[in-house]
Amino acid sequence: MIGRRAAIAALCAAVAALSSVASSAPSPAPDILVSRQLLESQQLQVGDVVSLSSDTSGANPRSFRIAGQYEPTPDPMRLGAVRLEVRMHLPDVVGLTAQSDPLDAESVDAINVVLANDDEARATVRRLMTAVPGTLAERTGNDERRAAPFVVLERFHLAIAIVTVIASSVFLLALMLMLVEERRATVGMLRLIGFRRSRILQHVLAEGVVIAITGALFGVVLSVVLEGGINRFFQWRYDTALVFVHITPGVALRSVTVAVPLGVAAIFASSWSLLRGEGISLTRR
Amino acid sequence: MRALIFAVRSLVRQPGRTALGIIGIAAVGALLFDMLLLSRGLVVSFRDLLDSVGFDVRVTATDSPLPGGIRLTDATGAAAQIARLPGVAEAVPMRTATGEVWQTGRPVIGLMLTGMDPGARRPWTLITGADLGPSLAPPDLVVNQSLMDEVGGALGSEVTLRTGCDSSRAALAPRTFRIVGIAQFPFDDEAQRTAVMTRTALREACGDDKDEADMLMVASSGGAGAAVAAIRAARPDLVPVTNEQIVARMQTQGFTYFRQISAVLSTITLLFGFLLITVLLTVSVNQRLAEIAALRALGFSRGRAAADVLLQGAMLVGAGGILALPLGFALSLWLDQILKAMPGIPASMHFFVFEPRALVLHAALLVTTALLASAYPMWLVARLPIATTLRNEVVG
Known part of the structure; x- marks a missing residue:
């Protein structure tokens, strides 16, 4: 009922004891894959034969041939950690790490299971934990525990965004107040030659919408332009393939949805004193 | 003006x-x-x-200052040797494990376990009850409030605990412990369930005859730097690090x-x-x-x-x-x-x-x-x- 896929991916933490041996002579050494970071830091090449040991002193080493390099799966929780890693076949890991205890050769850290029917995941987890006491079985998908740090970070970024929007709104309001001040005489003239308040209000709102939409679109374009630069900088800084900034249509739409009404509101609020004033007083004559 | x-x-x-x-x-x-x-x-x-823990140097078998890695052997002897060094006030071996509380008709409660030899300094603050004693029949257990709330018993009550001492070992048989106190552990998060027992009790629960420890917690008497130098000279096979060095490492990683x-x-x-x-x-x-x-x-x-x-x-x-x-x-x-x-x-x-x-x-x-x-x-x-x-x- 349960399809089972062998858990082959095993990491060897014996990097400290790694040393290059020879590269030319043919060897029966088993194949391993080496992370790009380890390959670069130790100046290794594909085809090299290296000695690995699970002992920090380098005791009891075994020879392996580097069959290829790989890029470690980006992991935000390991940001800043240098990924010095090796992947090898499970029997090789067991052979390298097993000690005198006969159980060592029979032990693995985890078994990855692929279910024929995803809907049975919860029931299967329950059955496994009941059938084999001391075993921890959990779903890999929809794992709230793993996603929790990123949910928290998302909340933090949202909070920062709220503060930034508040500061921007105040800035915008101050700017618009000054611009409106410059147009006090113009509005006064319009009132004196017969323009109604509602007509001027329409004009102000139309202008506000145009400015707000232009500003919001400029902001989206700027963020799209900066997206590549920011990603490249942090990918270089942390030596990772992680994507740090990703402007999706949803994010862009949300930004515009927040920015445009705020911009219009700022223009309307700053123009309020002009709309309420009498024409003659506005012209200051 | x-x-x-x-x-x-x-x-x-x-x-x-x-x-x-x-x-x-x-x-x-x-x-x-x-x-x-x-x-x-x-x-x-x-x-x-x-710093609040009271120990300013940690001694491990590898350069990882975190528990759970390769353990150091002959921990009692190493602690005694280090404690005798000039500039060292105290050295206490510490071992960690995972555990599960088993209660009839109730879900299993997972927890983090620490085993520490008795010493003058203890990296937890007792809130209520008594601290760990030498009793092994049944062994004493000091728990945090979160675990106490989940277990639901009173101080002095007994709990059945299954320890997980090594990921490559089969599950061990549950043993009985007596909850003697509730303490605050500085490294606990809000939801974490933690308990501490003596290292002897933990070794027995693990069915382990090896005298191993994840680390030695060392309190210096003349500055952490001098203590580290003395430990390096006496035990070049061990890796002592000061709190400052751990902080510096965390800062860069x-x-x-x-x-x-x-x-x-x-x-x-x-x-x-x-x-x-x-x-x-x-x-x-x-x-x-x-x-x-x-x-x-x-x-x-x-x-x-x-x-x-x-x-x-x-x-x-x-x-x-x-x-x-x-x-x-x-x-x-x-x-x-x-x-x-x-x-x-x-x-x-x-x-x-x-x-x-x-x-x-x-x-x-x-x-x-x-x-x-x-x-x-x-x-x-x-x-x-x-x-x-x-x-x-x-x-x-």
């Missing part, structure tokens, strides 16, 4: 604009202040947490994300503040060109006119900067609360921690921003042609 009063009057004459300018700078300044607190908050908090985001947001807020002040002062100067030209015609020097602009900028930034401090403090409490929901963060750790240097840096950055932002409007005022400006204003 007159220049100051004149600048104050210029600002007060346009209260709406001035108030908005101050509020804008306060909002930007608050964010900047928070980012400065965040930049070192975790490091300072983590260092305080390590573990906490780097928050330092980066702090640096990015600090730069953005400063740029934002610079734009805000520049625009406010420049537009203000442009609207007052006739007035400034008239003042120059009446005898105000270039320097005096430029100083007026600079003082206006300084007062806006000063008022906004002062307002930013309580605002930033309140904001930091909110942001800290959000980030502390992150799993695995000890409850006593904080992301935003106040240091006097943050205050000094905050003031220095705002002053620099004010000076830079005032430069362009000051230049406009200093270069203002008096006659041409007056004529243009009159004709306009």
Whole structure:
């Protein structure tokens, strides 16, 4: 009922004891894959034969041939950690790490299971934990525990965004107040030659919408332009393939949805004193 | 003094604009202040947490200062040898394991277990009940409040515990322990369930005849550096590290994300503040060109006119900067609360921690921003042609 896929991916933490041996002579050494970071830091090449040991002193080493390099799966929780890693076949890991205890050769850290029917995941987890006491079985998908740090970070970024929007709104309001001040005489003239308040209000709102939409679109374009630069900088800084900034249509739409009404509101609020004033007083004559 | 009063009057004459300018700078300044607190908050908090435990050196078998890695062997002998070294006050072996509390008809409760040899210092604070004693029939267990709440018994009650001592070993048979006290463990997060027993009890529960420990907790008597040097000389096979070295390592690896985001947001807020002040002062100067030209015609020097602009900028930034401090403090409490929901963060750790240097840096950055932002409007005022400006204003 349960399809089972062998858990082959095993990491060897014996990097400290790694040393290059020879590269030319043919060897029966088993194949391993080496992370790009380890390959670069130790100046290794594909085809090299290296000695690995699970002992920090380098005791009891075994020879392996580097069959290829790989890029470690980006992991935000390991940001800043240098990924010095090796992947090898499970029997090789067991052979390298097993000690005198006969159980060592029979032990693995985890078994990855692929279910024929995803809907049975919860029931299967329950059955496994009941059938084999001391075993921890959990779903890999929809794992709230793993996603929790990123949910928290998302909340933090949202909070920062709220503060930034508040500061921007105040800035915008101050700017618009000054611009409106410059147009006090113009509005006064319009009132004196017969323009109604509602007509001027329409004009102000139309202008506000145009400015707000232009500003919001400029902001989206700027963020799209900066997206590549920011990603490249942090990918270089942390030596990772992680994507740090990703402007999706949803994010862009949300930004515009927040920015445009705020911009219009700022223009309307700053123009309020002009709309309420009498024409003659506005012209200051 | 007159220049100051004149600048104050210029600002007060346009209260709406001035108030908005101050509020804008306060909002930007608050964010900047928070980012400065965040930049070192975790490091300072983590260092305080390590120091609060009472041990300032950790000795491990490898260069990893965290428990759960390769254990050091002959722990009792190593601890005794290190404790005899000059500059060492105490050395206590510590071993960690996982555990499960088994109760009939109730779900299994997972927990983190620590086994420590008795010593003068203990890295937990007893809240109620008794501390660990030598009893092994059944062994004593001190638990945190979270575990006590889940177990639901009273002090003195017995619990059945299955220990997980090695990931490559089969599950061990459950054993009975007696809960003798409730303690606060400094590295616990809000939801963590923790218990501590003597290392002898843990060894027995693990069915282990090996005298192993994850680390030796060492308290120095003459400074951590001297203790580390003495340990290195006596036991070159072991790796002693000071709290400062652990903090330095975490600073370059573990906490780097928050330092980066702090640096990015600090730069953005400063740029934002610079734009805000520049625009406010420049537009203000442009609207007052006739007035400034008239003042120059009446005898105000270039320097005096430029100083007026600079003082206006300084007062806006000063008022906004002062307002930013309580605002930033309140904001930091909110942001800290959000980030502390992150799993695995000890409850006593904080992301935003106040240091006097943050205050000094905050003031220095705002002053620099004010000076830079005032430069362009000051230049406009200093270069203002008096006659041409007056004529243009009159004709306009």
